[in-house]
Amino acid sequence: xxEDSMTIIDNRTGVSYTLPVKNGAxxxxxxxxxxxxxxxFGLIAYDPAFxxxxxxxxxxxxxxxxxxxxxxxGYPIDQLAEHCTYLETAWLVLNGELPTESQLEDxxxxxxxxxxxxxxxxxxxxxxxxxxxxxxxxASLVAxxxxxxxxxxxVHDPAVRRLQIVRLLAQxxxxxxxxxxxSLGLPIVPPDPSLSYTENFLSMLWKKDEPNYQANPVLxxxxxxxxxxHADHEQNCSTxxxxxxxxxxxxxxxxMAGAIAALSGPLHGGANEEVLKMLDEIGSSDxxxxxIRKVKSGECKLMGFGHxxxxxxxxxxxxxxxxxxxxFAVTGRNPKLDIAIALxxxxxxxxxxxxxxxxxxxxxxxxxxxxxxxxxxxxxxxLFAIGRNAGWLAQWQELLADPAQKIARPRQVFLGSARREFxxxxxxxxxxxxxx
Ligand code: ACO
Numbered sequence: 092x093x094e095d096s097m098t099i100i101d102n103r104t105g106v107s108y109t110l111p112v113k114n115g116a117x118x119x120x121x122x123x124x125x126x127x128x129x130x131x132f133g134l135i136a137y138d139p140a141f142x143x144x145x146x147x148x149x150x151x152x153x154x155x156x157x158x159x160x161x162x163x164x165g166y167p168i169d170q171l172a173e174h175c176t177y178l179e180t181a182w183l184v185l186n187g188e189l190p191t192e193s194q195l196e197d198x199x200x201x202x203x204x205x206x207x208x209x210x211x212x213x214x215x216x217x218x219x220x221x222x223x224x225x226x227x228x229x230a231s232l233v234a235x236x237x238x239x240x241x242x243x244x245x246v247h248d249p250a251v252r253r254l255q256i257v258r259l260l261a262q263x264x265x266x267x268x269x270x271x272x273x274s275l276g277l278p279i280v281p282p283d284p285s286l287s288y289t290e291n292f293l294s295m296l297w298k299k300d301e302p303n304y305q306a307n308p309v310l311x312x313x314x315x316x317x318x319x320x321h322a323d324h325e326q327n328c329s330t331x332x333x334x335x336x337x338x339x340x341x342x343x344x345x346x347m348a349g350a351i352a353a354l355s356g357p358l359h360g361g362a363n364e365e366v367l368k369m370l371d372e373i374g375s376s377d378x379x380x381x382x383i384r385k386v387k388s389g390e391c392k393l394m395g396f397g398h399x400x401x402x403x404x405x406x407x408x409x410x411x412x413x414x415x416x417x418x419f420a421v422t423g424r425n426p427k428l429d430i431a432i433a434l435x436x437x438x439x440x441x442x443x444x445x446x447x448x449x450x451x452x453x454x455x456x457x458x459x460x461x462x463x464x465x466x467x468x469x470x471x472x473x474l475f476a477i478g479r480n481a482g483w484l485a486q487w488q489e490l491l492a493d494p495a496q497k498i499a500r501p502r503q504v505f506l507g508s509a510r511r512e513f514x515x516x517x518x519x520x521x522x523x524x525x526x527x
Contacts, residue, residue: 101134103127116145135502141326142399147334147493151184151485152325159403163323164188172410177318178202178288181260181481184323185488199288205261206282206291208232209239212266216273225473226355228270233263234348243342246491255343256484263480264288267473268295274469280304289315292477297465309421310464313414314474317457320407321475323482325400329353329360333483334490335499343487350483351476357394360479363454363471366395367427367462376433383434387443395455396438402448411456418460425463431456 092098092109097117100107110121123133138144153162161168163184171180175189182190182198190198215235219228237243240258245251269279272295280298283291290311294304324330332353336346354360369391373382386393398405415428435451438444454475461471490496 099125101125101127114148119144135504137504141331146326146331146499147490147496149325149486149489150187151489152323152482154325154400156398156400156402159401159406161324161406168320168406169410172316172319175319176288177315177322177478177481178260180319180322184481184485185256201257202261202288203282203284203286203291205258206265206284208262208265208269209236211235211239212269213279216269216279219270219273221274221276223274224355225267225270225274225470226351226361226476228273229263229267229473229476230348230351230355232266232270233259233344233351235344236262237342237344240342240344243344244340246337246340246342252343252488252491256488259343259347259484260480264292264477265295267470267477268292270473271296271467271470274467287311287315289318307421309417313418313460314464316414317411317460317474318478320410320453321478321482323479323485326486327359327399328356329479330483330486333487337487337490338496338499343484346487347480347483350479354476354479355472360454360472360475362394362452363458363461363475364468366431366454367458367468367471369394370427370430370434370459373430373434376430379430379434379437383437383441383443387441393434393438393444393449395458396444396451397447397449398452401450401452404450405452407453408451408455411453411460415456415460415463418463422463422465425459427459427462428456431459 093111095112096109097112098107098109104127106125108121108125110117119136122136125134126132136144151164153165154160163171163180164187166183166189171183175183178199179190179195182195212232212235215232216228219231236258240255242251243255265282272279280295283294283304286294286304286306290304290306293306293311293314298304326334329350333346333350336349337343357365369382373379383393385391415425419425419428435455438449443449457475458468458471461474462468466474
C-alpha cells in the first residue's frame, strides 16, 4: 500500500478504494470511481462556498490562518510592508522574485508611461450619475477598456498578456481617481508620469490649481503600504471570481470587472466602508456594550471582524494599526480609532468572539486611516481594488499557465422535481407557486 494514500470503504457496497494523497489533498475526480452500480454517476464532493476545496495549485501567496501568517512568494508581509513599494511588491507577486534595481526602475517607468487612459473614457464617465457608487463606475470603466484594447482577447499570447497587465496596473488608479472626482463634481486630472505610483494617484485625486501637486510624503507612503498589504490574499472571493471568469478565456478587462464586482460586496472588500458606518452608528465608547449585545443576538455583524481563513489576528490589521499612528501624526487623530480600539478590546474578551475565533480583519482599521487622509467612505473599496490589482493579475496569469486548469464549472447536487409533463396555462388551477 503506498504511504501517500488513503483507503475508503464504501459502506453502501462494502468495496474499498485506495486514493493517492498529494500535498495534503485527494483529487475530487478520484472519488468518481466510487459507484453503487455501473450506471451510477459516481461520488462527488458537496462543498458549498468551497469551505474545504482547493480549486488550484498556487505559488503566489501563503496564509496560515491559525498562526496569522501571510507571505507573498515566501516573504513575510511585515517585511514587505516595511521595505517595499507597491510596484516592487506587484513585480514580486507577478514574477515570483524581487526585482533588481534596474528591473524596478524600468518597471516603474513602464507603468508610469501607460497611466493615461483612452480618450473615450472621460466621455463614458460623464454618462454616470454623480451619486453612482465609485465601485460600480470602476467596474464599468475597467470593462470599457476591453473595447479600447481588442487585442487583449489573445490571452494565450504572453506578450499581449504582459501588455494588458502593465496597462491594468497603470490605469486602474487613473480610472479610480476619475470615478472619485466625478462623484465630487470635479474635473479630472490626468496622470503625471514624473510622480511615483501613489503620489500620482493622490495628485489625480486632489490636485487643484497648483502647477505641481505635492503629496505629503508620510501619507503617500502610508497609502503605498496599504496597497502592499492588499496586493494578494490567495483564493478569496474576488480572486476566485477572477479565476472563474478568466477560465473561460474572457479578456483581462472583462475578467477584472467581475473581480471588482465581487470585491464590492459588504462581506468582502465592501466591509471597510461598512466599518465606518458601524462606528458612526456606535457613536461613542459608552454605546459599545449595547452594540455587542446586538451582534451577539444576531441582529447585525461586527463589521471588520471574522475571516474565512484567519482564526487568529489578521497580520495586516496589526500593521494597519501601527500605520494609523503615523498618519494621525500628520492629520490629527481620527476619534473613531478610540472607539475601534475599545470595540476590539471588548470583543476580544467576549466569549462569543473568543469561541468563534473572530478577530479584526484587514478592513477593521483601514477605513479609519482612509477617512483621516480625507477619503469619503464610498472610495474605500476602490482603494482596496487598486492594491488587489496585482494579485488578481498574478492569479490570472498563473491560471492561464496551468495545464491542469479547465473552464471552471462546479457540479451540483440536484434536489428539484423529477421529470413531469407540461401543464397548459388553463389547467393550472388558482393556487400556483409562490412568486420568486
Ligand atoms: N460578527 C458577528 N458574528 C460573526 C462575524 C461577525 N463579523 N463573523 C462571523 N460570525 C459568526 C457567525 O455568525 C457564525 O456564528 P454561528 O457559528 O453561531 O452560526 C460563526 O461566527 C462563523 O462564521 P461564518 O459566517 O461561518 O464564517 P465565514 O467564514 O463564512 O465568513 C466572513 C467569513 C464573511 C468574513 C464573516 O466573518 C463576516 O461576515 N465578517 C464581517 C464582514 C467582514 O468584515 N468582511 C471582510 C472580510 S476580509 C476581506 O474580505 C477583505
